[in-house]
Amino acid sequence: SGSNDELDRILELSKESKKLVRDHFRNMDETDHYRKEFIGDISHELKTPIFSVQGYLETLSQGALDDPKVNKLFLTKAMNNVDRLISLTNDLMEITKIETGELKPELQIIALNNIINDVIDSLNYKAEQAQITIRFQPKEVNSFAFADRNQIRQVLINLVENAIKYNKPEGRIYIGTTIEKSDPEHVLVSVKDTGIGIEPENLKRVTERFYRVDKSRSRDQGGTGLGLAIVKHILESHNSQLQIKSKPGSGSQFSFKLKLADHYSDHISA
Numbered sequence: 001s002g003s004n005d006e007l008d009r010i011l012e013l014s015k016e017s018k019k020l021v022r023d024h025f026r027n028m029d030e031t032d033h034y035r036k037e038f039i040g041d042i043s044h045e046l047k048t049p050i051f052s053v054q055g056y057l058e059t060l061s062q063g064a065l066d067d068p069k070v071n072k073l074f075l076t077k078a079m080n081n082v083d084r085l086i087s088l089t090n091d092l093m094e095i096t097k098i099e100t101g102e103l104k105p106e107l108q109i110i111a112l113n114n115i116i117n118d119v120i121d122s123l124n125y126k127a128e129q130a131q132i133t134i135r136f137q138p139k140e141v142n143s144f145a146f147a148d149r150n151q152i153r154q155v156l157i158n159l160v161e162n163a164i165k166y167n168k169p170e171g172r173i174y175i176g177t178t179i180e181k182s183d184p185e186h187v188l189v190s191v192k193d194t195g196i197g198i199e200p201e202n203l204k205r206v207t208e209r210f211y212r213v214d215k216s217r218s219r220d221q222g223g224t225g226l227g228l229a230i231v232k233h234i235l236e237s238h239n240s241q242l243q244i245k246s247k248p249g250s251g252s253q254f255s256f257k258l259k260l261a262d263h264y265s266d267h268i269s270a
């Protein structure tokens with residue numbers, strides 16, 4: 001029976017090692033597949049603006065430069081496409097850093113209201129140009145959260161930019177912070193708009209990189225299709241989740257929770 005036990009153990013070990021090898025290859029396949037898909041997506045996204053720039057510059061160099069009717073227009077179009085390439089590159093660098101774990105959140109005590117007011121200040125001009133009003137209605141005097149300041153600022157910028165881009169003229173944006181009685185350890189941050197909304201079948205997909213409901217609208221607004229993917233990643237690295245509610249035609253609400261750091265409020269640095 002001693003040798004039987006031995007045999008059982010060897011069998012068990014070999015099963016175990018087979019499983020390990022199988023899992024290893026499965027993981028490798030997945031990361032490899034993911035990488036290939038990502039590179040494919042990126043090449044596709046970069047191609048359009050690069051070829052546009054090339055097309056406009058070629059046309060200009062072949063004589064259009066001397067035509068006062070079109071030269072300014074073509075130069076502007078070429079420049080817009082270069083701007084697009086710059087935003088794409090910036091967003092790609094950001095998402096790559098986050099996905100490779102290079103951008104670990106540096107948790108600190110942050111004064112949320114101050115960050116929200118900064119974000120509003122930096123986007124107010126854009127909002128005014130689109131005839132959109134931003135309202136900040138904190139339910140709390142100030143909420144001190146335990147989070148990475150720059151990353152949360154990035155999350156808010158992406159959400160508020162979207163609320164401007166996918167709004168209607170005379171539209172509104174409401175930003176709020178609430179501490180719910182049922183969850184006193186967290187602060188709930190929400191960005192709500194009175195914009196075009198998102199159909200239920202698209203709700204799940206909007207956080208996928210490069211997914212847009214309306215490609216040409218996103219492009220016209222300077223979108224890259226990466227904003228919400230970045231938001232999702234940042235929140236996940238904070239053990240949080242992006243919640244989206246939307247009514248097509250009347251507006252959307254994006255919200256997330258952050259851990260409160262109230263008992264540390266003596267050491268506030270923000």
Ligand code: ADP
Nearest residue numbers: 162166197206212213218223224225226227228
């Ligand atoms: P983009 O650069 O295209 O704005 P995002 O990742 O930020 O990329 O958003 C993905 C898509 O989700 C957008 O193209 C748009 O279709 C939709 N979307 C995002 N925010 C809103 C919003 N506030 N209202 C309606 N649609 C939105």
